[in-house]
Amino acid sequence: xxxxxxxxxxxxxxxxxxxxxxxxxxxxxxxxxxxxxxxxxxxxxxxxxxxxxxxxxxxxxxxxxxxxxxxxxxxxxxxxxxxxxxxxxxxxxxxxxxxxxxxxxxxxxxxxxxxxxxxxxxxxxxxxxxxxxxxxxxxxxxxxxxxxxxxxxxxxxxxxxxxxxxxxxxxxxxxxxxxxxxxxxxxxxxxxxxxxxxxxxxxxxxxxxxxxxxxxxxxxxxxxxxxxxxxxxxxxxxxxxxxxxxxxxxxxxxxxxx
Amino acid sequence: xxxxxxxxxxxxxxxxxxxxxxxxxxxxxxxxxxxxxxxxxxxxxxxxxxxxxxxxxxxxxxxxxxxxxxxxxxxxxxxxxxxxxxxxxxxxxxxxxxxxxxxxxxxxxxxxxxxxxxxxxxxxxxxxxxxxxxxxxxxxxxxxxxxxxxxxxxxxxxxxxxxxxxxxxxxxxxxxxxxxxxxxxxxxxxxxxxxxxxxxxxxxxxxxxxxxxxxxxxxxxxxxxxxxxxxxxxxxxxxxxxxxxxxxxxxxxxxxxxxxxxxxxxxxxxxxxxxxxxxxx
Ligand SMILES: Nc1ncnc2c1ncn2[C@@H]1O[C@H](COP(=O)(O)OP(=O)(O)OP(=O)(O)O)[C@@H](O)[C@H]1O
Ligand SMILES: [Mg+2]
Numbered sequence: 001x002x003x004x005x006x007x008x009x010x011x012x013x014x015x016x017x018x019x020x021x022x023x024x025x026x027x028x029x030x031x032x033x034x035x036x037x038x039x040x041x042x043x044x045x046x047x048x049x050x051x052x053x054x055x056x057x058x059x060x061x062x063x064x065x066x067x068x069x070x071x072x073x074x075x076x077x078x079x080x081x082x083x084x085x086x087x088x089x090x091x092x093x094x095x096x097x098x099x100x101x102x103x104x105x106x107x108x109x110x111x112x113x114x115x116x117x118x119x120x121x122x123x124x125x126x127x128x129x130x131x132x133x134x135x136x137x138x139x140x141x142x143x144x145x146x147x148x149x150x151x152x153x154x155x156x157x158x159x160x161x162x163x164x165x166x167x168x169x170x171x172x173x174x175x176x177x178x179x180x181x182x183x184x185x186x187x188x189x190x191x192x193x194x195x196x197x198x199x200x201x202x203x204x205x206x207x208x209x210x211x212x213x214x215x216x217x218x219x220x221x222x223x224x225x226x227x228x229x230x231x232x233x234x235x236x237x238x239x240x241x242x243x244x245x246x247x248x249x250x251x252x253x254x255x256x257x258x
Numbered sequence: 259x260x261x262x263x264x265x266x267x268x269x270x271x272x273x274x275x276x277x278x279x280x281x282x283x284x285x286x287x288x289x290x291x292x293x294x295x296x297x298x299x300x301x302x303x304x305x306x307x308x309x310x311x312x313x314x315x316x317x318x319x320x321x322x323x324x325x326x327x328x329x330x331x332x333x334x335x336x337x338x339x340x341x342x343x344x345x346x347x348x349x350x351x352x353x354x355x356x357x358x359x360x361x362x363x364x365x366x367x368x369x370x371x372x373x374x375x376x377x378x379x380x381x382x383x384x385x386x387x388x389x390x391x392x393x394x395x396x397x398x399x400x401x402x403x404x405x406x407x408x409x410x411x412x413x414x415x416x417x418x419x420x421x422x423x424x425x426x427x428x429x430x431x432x433x434x435x436x437x438x439x440x441x442x443x444x445x446x447x448x449x450x451x452x453x454x455x456x457x458x459x460x461x462x463x464x465x466x467x468x469x470x471x472x473x474x475x476x477x478x479x480x481x482x483x484x485x486x487x488x489x490x491x492x493x494x495x496x497x498x499x500x501x502x503x504x505x506x507x508x509x510x511x512x513x514x515x516x517x518x519x520x521x522x523x524x525x526x527x528x529x530x531x532x533x534x535x536x537x538x539x
Contacts, residue, residue: 058434078440088431092453092530102439105449133530153439 003189004032004055004157009064011050024050026214027064032191032206037183039200040193041243042210048193049085051215052159055191056082068157078102081150085161085193087142089134089149096121096130099148120148123182125174140167144175151182160192164199176202180227197243201236202229209246212254218246309500318504321489329501332489340512343478343485346402347470347516350409354466358414359459362421363452379418387411387469388476395481405477405485412469420462424455457531460524467520471513486512 011025025047032038040048053059055066057076066073068080076082089098097104099120100113108116114130121130124144134142143163150158164172180203183190194200200207201223208220225235291311297303298310305313317329324334332339364371365379387408394404428451436450452459478487490505 056434056438058437076434076437078438080438082435082438084431084435086431088429088435090432090435090450090453092456092528094530101436101449105436105439105441105445135530149439 003034003069005067006030007065009051009054009061009066011054011059012062023214026216028215028217030208030217030220032189035187035189037190037203037205038192039204039207040191040210041197041200041207042195042215043212044195046210046213047215048210049161052161052191052193056080056159078153079156081153081155081158083146083150083158083160083163087134087139087146089142089145091134094131094133095126095145098145099152101149102153117152120152124148140171143167155188157189160190162193179203197240198231201239202231207243209243211250218250306497306499309503313500314503314507317500318507321501321504332501336508339484339486339489340508343474343487344512346405346409346474346485350406351413351467351470354410354413355417355463358417359421362418363425363447366422366425367447367451383415387473391480400481404481405474408473408477409470412473413466416465416469417462420458421455424458425451427458428454457528460528464517464520467516468513471509475509
């Protein structure tokens with residue numbers, strides 16, 4: 001069953017100050033199955049965040065439609081957890097309260113919130129920082145709070161916008177492994193935006209390669225290399241060569257067109 | 259291992275530095291008071307026109323504690339007058355804060371409310387609150403109410419403007435994060451918009467408490483028969499300039515204390531800012 005159906009999405013931003021339209025996403029169609037781990041791979045400014053924001057319900061498409069679990073997306077909702085490109089935490093709340101914010105909105109008491117949040121705080125490796133404020137943590141730690149916050153909602157779909165971009169190499173690898181473990185356990189659908197070929201191939205069961213702006217899907221393919229994935233294995237390198245080839249082809253095409 | 263001299267320095271130097279910074283802070287005010295005392299006693303001006311600090315302190319002491327009756331009618335009445343003024347400030351300020359925060363949030367959040375309400379408020383804003391005094395007197399008579407009304411006018415706009423600014427400056431993604439976690443529009447306002455605007459709201463409250471004292475004193479000079487401002491103006495009629503200055507000092511003290519109170523509240527409520535504040539300070 002199609003968990004997320006993206007049908008002929010076009011997004012134009014109207015720039016009122018400069019009186020011109022920016023075509024950010026150009027006729028994107030993509031079908032994402034239940035329990036897929038999709039990596040949206042594309043260069044900076046190609047419309048990855050814009051596409052993700054439309055799935056989240058933050059932006060409305062100029063034309064086309066997006067369905068999640070058969071429902072047309074009209075507004076944001078707790079069925080779709082979002083991990084933002086910037087951590088986007090409430091600076092006046094502690095780590096524990098940020099993670100449990102969804103429960104507060106549902107009207108749960110403090111003790112209950114605290115108890116439920118703890119498991120997710122432990123999961124992202126922030127045990128001991130429950131009472132800290134975001135301004136007292138590093139960028140990478142804040143990003144992990146954002147991940148815990150999305151996981152706690154137990155959403156059908158998790159949308160992640162380059163969540164590990166700010167992390168150091170070692171923490172990044174740990175977090176990637178942890179994310180795969182979580183995904184295998186809770187069986188949700190993940191759309192993961194990245195511009196790193198390696199990251200996409202380490203994580204994804206399905207890779208969608210986007211073109212430069214205006215963003216289109218250059219190619220989408222299933223990728224079922226068994227886990228744990230060894231980034232130095234021949235199979236991994238074959239896949240990487242293939243993806244890099246797609247990107248290079250695209251670059252040449254643009255150069256020739258210019 | 260510490261050497262003996264290091265231990266000595268550790269034992270004395272922090273205290274020495276502490277004493278030095280204290281001296282640094284009070285040196286200039288002390289000098290000014292000393293110069294004022296000397297000038298006033300030198301006879302360059304008649305002492306009645308510029309009473310020396312010692313005379314002011316004397317008047318203030320009697321006004322506060324009724325020591326020797328030198329403050330005449332006002333001997334021992336300080337607390338009563340200070341309370342009268344403080345009540346007016348508190349009442350006008352509380353109404354202004356409540357209305358300013360609610361209306362400011364609504365204007366900052368909703369385009370429709372902004373379009374319908376804001377132009378009117380912007381037209382009223384440039385009218386100095388003191389120019390409302392005649393209307394305040396004919397509407398509310400001579401008592402607490404015109405004073406509270408003026409205090410409200412003076413305190414309302416700083417709170418309103420700062421709240422609007424705070425609400426408009428919120429990171430759009432913070433609202434999105436709230437909506438993503440299932441917040442209703444009301445929850446967005448109470449749980450995200452207002453807390454996020456609090457630093458800006460507090461900046462407005464601090465300006466507002468300053469205007470509140472300014473307008474209480476003004477109102478008491480013209481429209482009320484009690485309070486520190488009334489004592490100030492009445493003493494002026496009776497040529498008691500020592501009392502005039504004592505009243506000025508009292509107003510300064512009360513204004514300082516109310517600002518300090520807000521600062522304490524702010525430090526509590528904006529506890530989460532402490533690291534950024536420390537870094538910025
Ligand atoms: N609110 C907006 N108004 C106008 N133009 C916008 C807006 N948001 C995005 N754009 C434009 O749309 C294009 C795609 O932006 P988007 O943020 O989706 O890129 P991205 O693929 O996420 O890039 P990055 O990897 O750098 O985050 C950009 O060229 C940007 O200029
Ligand atoms: Mg982006």
